[in-house]
Amino acid sequence: MASILVLGGTAWLGREIATQGVAAGHDVTCVARGLSGDAAPGTRFVQADRAVPGALEKIAAREWDHVIELAWDPPVVSTTLDVLADRAAHWTLVSSISVYDGDTGPGADELQPLLAPDSDGDYGTQKSHAETLSAAALGERLLTVRPGLIVGRGDSSDRFGYWPARFALAAVDGRPVLAPPTADAWVQCIEAVDLAAFTLHAATDARTGPVDATGLPVLLAEVLDACATAAGFDGERRTADADWLVEHDVQYWAGPRSLPLWLPAEMTGFAQRDTARFRSWGGATRPLAETAARVLADELERGLERERRSGLTRADELALLNASP
Missing domain, CATH: 3.40.50.720 (NAD(P)-binding Rossmann-like Domain)
Incomplete structure (x- = not known):
């Protein structure tokens, strides 16, 4: 002990x-x-x-x-x-x-x-x-x-949770979901429970030095697919052009009026970091489908239509969908 x-x-x-x-x-x-x-x-x-x-x-x-x-x-x-x-x-x-x-x-x-x-x-x-x-x-x-990006139950940033929640709402109202361009867009994330397990393990093993603690790079398209599947959404996902989104004051990554997890095209390395040291020290992350399902369950408990720190309101999203070419 x-x-x-x-x-x-x-x-x-x-x-x-x-x-x-x-x-x-x-x-x-x-x-x-x-x-x-x-x-x-x-x-x-x-x-x-x-x-x-x-x-x-x-x-x-x-x-x-x-x-x-x-x-x-x-x-x-x-x-x-x-x-x-x-x-x-x-x-x-x-x-x-x-x-x-x-x-x-x-x-x-x-x-x-x-x-x-x-x-x-x-x-x-x-x-x-x-x-x-x-x-x-x-x-x-x-x-x-x-x-890297920390996700999971209790996340107050709403970056990852926006997507399973939004697909769940769309599965009910039957309207499309607005999505950012996903070609060559990447995400690296780790659930808080997995990060805690690694931090505790590495500390009690007396590891020293820096270590990047996050999951393997995953295409943003795969993240959206996993969130849609978890939410039971099989409707229209309407992808908007990056320039059009910026012109309509839609923000990158996080915060109000954003499409969370979406990054500028020039940020090629932010979500593609090497995690060899993390994995060699015993770090592990659970499958994306499991994370999406666990986050959706948390979002359902907290309320799909609650006020959020990141993302579009459903009203703003529908207005953008109506204005999209």
Whole structure:
């Protein structure tokens, strides 16, 4: 049994890591504000806002076999390292493939250069800064897990979940589904449960260094097919031209008024990363059809017509379909 400190542990991925840690027989403590949900059963929960000085005093004197950090805010990462870096035999930082600088094409791996660290920049530059801070404080005790697109039950981004939900709605109303161009478009994803399992396994195996943690590249067309099949949709899927979509203010990838998972044609490498290290370290992802079915079940529970962070509203989609050539 190992002592594991999860810095987070009440929200999506962190809670799954904590849950699996308890199931594996480890002594798991979670430190979080407690605003994102309840701690996993069987864990010790320490309520703390790490942005407040002295927030970690309750655990500052304890030694840990493994610390797992999920934060991306450099000041929070830095102050936590100041207090706990010398108390951990091994440390895992959950980072992101968004730290990589530019698109070097298909097959890029962990050796690709990173974005310049910036504590006031966007998500990628702040994650890069968190990596720099962690490496300086921990040296060879650091494992850096860089996930790709994380999907699955509880995903609040709505990027993957939009598609099985939209096909399920269309299966009921009998109207077409608007789709982006899929020729040579790729997706790489990993379910949160699989990412949690890998993170916990790699941490307790004391792996060190960076690793891109995501699935094998899959054509976007195959993702849409799997989501349509899961939803029982066999109606019309109307594919729009990329220029037409952009002209009609439809966004790439995520966010309001987007067609999620769709990327600009020039981003050839973002979803075609090499995952040899991940797989050689025991990483695995479940079949796409299983993921699509599991995500659909979650979407049905949460409500197909709920307000979403990503995607088109059904009304906007139907208006675009009516305007499409």
